[in-house]
Structure formats: C-alpha cells, structure tokens
Amino acid sequence: MYLKIKHMKLFINKIKCFAYTGMILLLALSSCKKDFLNKEPLISTGPDNLFRTAADLQTYANGFYPKLAPQYTALGNIANTSLDANSDVMINQTTVTAGLNMLTSNSVAPETSTTWNNGYTAIRSDNYFLHYALLNAQKNASTRHYIGEGYFFRAWDYFALLRNFGGVPIVTDILKETDAAELYKPRASRYEVASQIIKDLDSAIAKLNWKGEAEGGIAGRVTKDAALVLKTRVALYEGTWERYHGRKNSPFAVQGKNGAEFLAMVEPAANMLISRYGNKIFTNQGDKSLAYNQLFAQKDAAATDGVILYKVYDASKLTESHNFFWKIIDLGPSITDHLVDMYLKTDGSQQGATGTLSTLSNTLDPRFKQTVWTSDRGPFNKLPGRGGDGTPFRYPIIAPAGSYTEGFTSTGYRNFKGAVLAQEYRKGETDDVLMRYEEPLLALAEAKAILGTLNQADLDKTVNVIRSRVGMIPMTINAGSGFVYREDLGFDLSETPLVNEIRRERSVEFALEGFRLDDLKRWAVFEKVINGYQPKGALLQEFLDYYNRTPAQVALDMGSDASKYSQIRADGYTLSETVLNLTPGSNVDRFPDGRINPLFKIADFRPGGRGFFIEPTRDYLAGVPLQEIRLYQTKGAKLDQNPGWR
Numbered sequence: 001m002y003l004k005i006k007h008m009k010l011f012i013n014k015i016k017c018f019a020y021t022g023m024i025l026l027l028a029l030s031s032c033k034k035d036f037l038n039k040e041p042l043i044s045t046g047p048d049n050l051f052r053t054a055a056d057l058q059t060y061a062n063g064f065y066p067k068l069a070p071q072y073t074a075l076g077n078i079a080n081t082s083l084d085a086n087s088d089v090m091i092n093q094t095t096v097t098a099g100l101n102m103l104t105s106n107s108v109a110p111e112t113s114t115t116w117n118n119g120y121t122a123i124r125s126d127n128y129f130l131h132y133a134l135l136n137a138q139k140n141a142s143t144r145h146y147i148g149e150g151y152f153f154r155a156w157d158y159f160a161l162l163r164n165f166g167g168v169p170i171v172t173d174i175l176k177e178t179d180a181a182e183l184y185k186p187r188a189s190r191y192e193v194a195s196q197i198i199k200d201l202d203s204a205i206a207k208l209n210w211k212g213e214a215e216g217g218i219a220g221r222v223t224k225d226a227a228l229v230l231k232t233r234v235a236l237y238e239g240t241w242e243r244y245h246g247r248k249n250s251p252f253a254v255q256g257k258n259g260a261e262f263l264a265m266v267e268p269a270a271n272m273l274i275s276r277y278g279n280k281i282f283t284n285q286g287d288k289s290l291a292y293n294q295l296f297a298q299k300d301a302a303a304t305d306g307v308i309l310y311k312v313y314d315a316s317k318l319t320e321s322h323n324f325f326w327k328i329i330d331l332g333p334s335i336t337d338h339l340v341d342m343y344l345k346t347d348g349s350q351q352g353a354t355g356t357l358s359t360l361s362n363t364l365d366p367r368f369k370q371t372v373w374t375s376d377r378g379p380f381n382k383l384p385g386r387g388g389d390g391t392p393f394r395y396p397i398i399a400p401a402g403s404y405t406e407g408f409t410s411t412g413y414r415n416f417k418g419a420v421l422a423q424e425y426r427k428g429e430t431d432d433v434l435m436r437y438e439e440p441l442l443a444l445a446e447a448k449a450i451l452g453t454l455n456q457a458d459l460d461k462t463v464n465v466i467r468s469r470v471g472m473i474p475m476t477i478n479a480g481s482g483f484v485y486r487e488d489l490g491f492d493l494s495e496t497p498l499v500n501e502i503r504r505e506r507s508v509e510f511a512l513e514g515f516r517l518d519d520l521k522r523w524a525v526f527e528k529v530i531n532g533y534q535p536k537g538a539l540l541q542e543f544l545d546y547y548n549r550t551p552a553q554v555a556l557d558m559g560s561d562a563s564k565y566s567q568i569r570a571d572g573y574t575l576s577e578t579v580l581n582l583t584p585g586s587n588v589d590r591f592p593d594g595r596i597n598p599l600f601k602i603a604d605f606r607p608g609g610r611g612f613f614i615e616p617t618r619d620y621l622a623g624v625p626l627q628e629i630r631l632y633q634t635k636g637a638k639l640d641q642n643p644g645w646r
Contacts, residue, residue, distance in 0.1 A: 618644025
C-alpha cells in the first residue's frame with residue numbers, strides 16, 4: 001500500500017528492477033551494433049541513465065496504457081458499449097447490481113480497497129517516471145511528448161480516485177523511507193485534488209503533440225487532443241458536482257464553491273478542439289441509417305473522424321484481437337426503459353405511450369434504432385452478418401433453463417450499438433473507441449447552458465453537428481419549452497429546460513459508454529433516479545406473438561426460408577418447445593402497463609416491491625478503507641472517513 005513505510009523500500013526496489021530489466025533487454029537487443037563498445041557498461045544502468053531518449057521514455061510509458069482499455073466487463077466478453085450496466089439504463093441479467101441495491105448495507109467501510117490500492121500504485125509509477133524524465137531526458141520535442149504522457153496518466157489516475165473517494169492525499173514526487181510526513185499527509189479537499197488534476201493536464205497539453213503529428217501519430221497513443229478532452233471531462237465533472245451538491249447542501253458539497261471556476265475551464269479547452277476539427281465527425285460516408293452505430297465498429301480508428309483516443313486491435317501485427325460481436329447478443333447486460341424513455345421523437349417532441357419496437361423505430365430519434373435492435377430490421381432471432389458464416393443468431397427472450405442463476409428474463413431492448421459485422425468475428429480487429437470529439441462538444445454546451453451563456457451559434461457548432469449525422473431535427477435555444485420532465489430519468493426540475501435538454505442529449509449520445517453513473521452523481525440526482533426503481537423492458541405482447549408461434553405459423557410467415565428462423569443453431573444447441581414457449585408468470589412476466597418485468601422473480605422488483613435503493617447521505621462516494629485509517633492512527637496522523645461510512 002502506498003502509505004506504508006514498511007512497504008516503501010520494497011516498492012522502490014521493485015520499480016527499479018522493473019525499469020532496469022526493461023531497459024537492459026532494450027540494450028541487449030541493440031548490442032549487435034558496431035558501436036556497442038562505446039555504450040556504458042550495463043552494470044551502471046540506473047534511473048539516471050534510463051530516462052534519456054524518447055525511446056527510453058516510450059518504453060516505460062507503454063506500461064501506462066492497459067488502464068485505458070475498459071472494453072471488457074466482468075462477463076469477460078462484453079465490449080465497451082455495456083459499461084453502463086452499473087446504472088439505471090442497463091441491467092445485468094445474471095445479478096442485481098450490488099452498488100444500486102444497498103438496503104442491507106451496514107455502512108461499515110471496507111477493510112481494504114483495490115481501487116484505493118491500485119490507484120496509488122499507479123500514481124507511484126507516474127511519479128517515478130516524471131521525476132527521472134524531467135531530471136534526465138534530452139531536451140527535444142520527442143521527449144517532451146512522452147513527458148506529456150506522464151502528466152496525462154497522473155491526471156487520469158487522480159481523477160479515478162476523485163470520482164470514487166472525493167478528496168484524497170496528494171503526492172506528486174517519489175518518496176523515500178525517511179519521508180514520514182509525506183507518507184501520512186491528510187486528505188486534500190476535492191477542490192485541491194481537482195485543481196491538481198487540471199494542473200497536470202495543462203502540463204500535458206503544453207507538451208503533447210496533436211494526433212497525427214510526430215509521436216502523436218503512433219497508433220493508439222495519448223495526444224494533445226486526448227488531454228484536452230480529459231480536461232473538459234474533469235472540469236465539467238467537478239464544476240457540476242460543486243454546483244448541484246452545493247445548491248442542495250448535500251454532505252458532499254464543497255464549502256464556498258459554486259462550480260463556476262471549473263465550468264469556465266470547459267470552453268477554452270473545447271474551443272481548441274473545435275478550431276482543429278470543426279464539424280468533422282464520423283458519418284459512415286453519408287449513410288445516416290448506420291452512421292452512429294458503425295462509429296464503434298471501425299477497423300482503423302486512426303482514420304475515423306472524431307475518434308480521439310482508441311485501443312488498437314490487430315491480430316496479425318499485435319496478436320491481439322477481440323470478440324466484440326458478443327456485445328449485441330442477449331446475454332447479460334440489457335437496456336432498460338430509463339434509456340428508451342429519454343429519446344425524443346424525430347420532430348423534437350416528447351414521447352407518448354410506449355409503442356412496439358417497430359413503432360419506436362420509426363418515430364424516435366434515429367439514434368434509438370441504431371442503439372436498440374428493432375423488429376423492423378428482421379426477425380428477433382436473426383442478425384445479419386454474424387461473421388459471414390450464414391448462421392443466424394438465436395435470440396430467445398428468456399435464458400435456457402439453468403443458464404442464469406436467478407433465471408432472469410431480458411428486457412427485450414437488445415443492444416445493437418456498434419455491432420461488429422466483420423467476416424472473421426472471432427478475431428475482431430475493430431479498434432476500441434475510448435475518447436471521441438462529441439464529448440467536448442456536449443461538455444461545452446452543458447457548461448455554457450449552466451452558466452447562462454449558451455446561444456444558438458453554440459448549439460449549432462456542438463449539439464447540432466452531432467444530430468446532423470443521423471438526420472435528427474436541430475436543437476434550438478428554446479428547446480424543452482413546455483416539456484414535462486421526470487426526475488426519475490435524471491432531469492432537474494429546478495434547472496432550465498435548455499439544461500435538461502442537453503442532459504437528454506448527453507444521455508442519448510453516450511448511451512452505454514460508461515458515463516451514466518458519474519452523471520447521476522455529479523448532478524446530485526442519484527437517489528432521485530435509483531431509489532424505488534424497478535427496471536422495465538419492451539411491451540411483452542410483441543414477443544409473445546413472435547415466440548409462441550407454431551411451426552406451421554413460422555412456415556407460413558417465412559415460406560421456404562423458414563429453416564433459418566428455427567430456434568436451433570447450426571452448432572447443435574437446441575431449446576425444447578416447453579422452454580421456447582413464453583408463459584407469463586412462469587418464465588416471463590410484465591408490469592400492469594404491459595412492459596416486461598425482467599426481474600420478476602425477485603420480490604423487491606415486482607409491483608409493490610422496494611426496487612433499488614442507495615443511501616443519499618453515503619453512497620455518492622466509497623468508504624475509505626479502514627486499514628488505511630488505522631495505519632494513520634499508529635503514526636499519530638488522521639485520515640478522515642467519507643460521509644455516512646464508519
């Protein structure tokens with residue numbers, strides 16, 4: 001652990017060993033050169049000699065990159081478009097998300113925390129790199145770029161701690177065993193931590209090259225563009241956290257701060273990107289019907305307009321590929337009514353009563369159809385291009401017997417966003433989008449709307465650039481006038497309609513990309529959305545009409561092509577007729593309004609049940625690990641606990 005003196009020497013030795021070993025190998029590979037006798041003896045290799053050239057710095061910085069790849073969830077094969085499974089807009093079929101079901105929590109903080117430990121382990125590595133790179137690196141544009149990467153990653157790591165714990169101890173240099181005072185520094189305020197993150201990002205922005213320039217042109221590496229995106233993300237996050245928690249006088253408010261300082265930082269950073277990219281975003285060569293969907297299924301993200309940071313997959317060169325096509329199957333994460341109900345109609349008006357998938361597909365914002373698999377695309381159990389092998393996906397609405405512990409049903413809203421339709425789907429090589437230009441555009445719109453300075457020209461260069469890609473009606477400065485806003489969807493009745501409409505835009509545009517939970521917390525609406533929530537799905541009758549057809553009906557519907565729509569896959573996996581038939585109250589159920597109840601086997605999620613619950617005075621932040629608090633106490637120091645935890 002970061003704060004234990006008895007572990008510090010061991011860590012220092014290990015990190016030196018890691019660096020020495022990597023550089024010795026690098027030197028060994030080049031030892032066949034004629035001038036190898038002029039090199040310094042390997043025995044003298046140390047940190048003073050390891051951080052000199054751009055190649056030295058790049059070798060060390062390569063170790064930072066794995067933390068940037070969120071493409072896999074606990075299911076092991078679900079891609080980055082299911083990162084919202086920890087929120088209200090997507091549920092896991094295999095378990096009720098623990099972080100949203102806190103009724104039985106006793107408020108005792110965890111003994112230890114991998115988030116805390118791993119965070120400070122990463123920061124140790126960041127500090128080690130920056131210390132020796134700043135001390136010893138050659139002074140040129142190439143080394144400056146990699147030093148910029150170091151600042152970017154330290155900002156990234158502190159931001160992860162800020163989002164989880166709020167204020168934390170700040171350490172920005174390597175420590176020695178004798179640095180006892182530094183080892184037991186008290187928690188800095190969240191304002192101080194956020195300010196340190198911004199400071200590091202400003203250093204990164206000043207040193208990094210743009211994407212496509214020099215070292216910034218190396219596929220998948222951090223660039224000036226990425227640092228600017230992260231700055232808008234951090235500034236918007238902390239500015240809105242201060243604003244909304246302060247207005248509600250929550251236990252997590254930052255005294256004396258209203259968020260304006262951080263919100264004002266968004267526009268300059270976003271404008272630097274706008275000056276460079278203008279209205280250039282991915283349009284799928286003008287095909288509006290799949291422009292949003294296929295943004296996330298491109299083989300080469302370096303050539304994809306609007307993609308700022310990405311993870312490279314190349315089975316031939318990097319021997320690294322993926323199974324991202326699994327993100328569109330109905331196994332595990334399922335989209336809920338909270339996302340679907342947020343979409344506007346194509347004419348910009350609000351939805352009425354819930355319609356069938358086919359109706360929604362033809363009436364809602366085109367991004368709905370490009371996010372959710374709808375019946376007008378074809379039968380529910382057939383997805384075109386399953387790798388080009390001619391075998392259709394089998395899409396039962398319910399799990400095979402015994403497949404899921406609790407026997408959950410699906411919501412019927414199946415993810416289609418980013419469907420990978422490559423021929424060789426089991427060696428997928430589509431790059432994973434980690435940051436994109438649309439984020440700073442919407443950050444700018446939100447920050448200016450909150451500050452009261454947003455105008456139509458701002459909307460036209462931000463929100464409406466994004467909407468035009470799919471043919472959605474442009475947003476006007478009077479958007480939302482006369483709308484009825486639901487607090488359970490994350491809207492704020494005390495905010496202006498324009499602010500709420502930009503919240504809607506953000507929720508729709510970044511659906512399933514992992515922003516939702518942080519958004520609910522920074523807007524201070526977490527409990528308004530979660531408490532009492534019972535997830536709903538699509539209208540059940542549409543599925544009953546399809547899955548309960550007789551073989552004769554299937555043959556009549558499909559004609560000579562009926563065999564392709566059987567519930568039997570070519571690999572021999574079958575489902576019996578008794579499992580295939582959907583029986584309300586047995587293997588599927590619905591709410592009184594006709595929508596699927598995906599968690600009907602759990603009492604809390606049936607009508608009258610308690611639903612999800614979080615403690616509003618506690619669950620916005622994680623508990624500081626007790627082991628760390630006790631360690632401080634043994635040294636006569638104090639590490640404060642977060643509100644609501646003991």
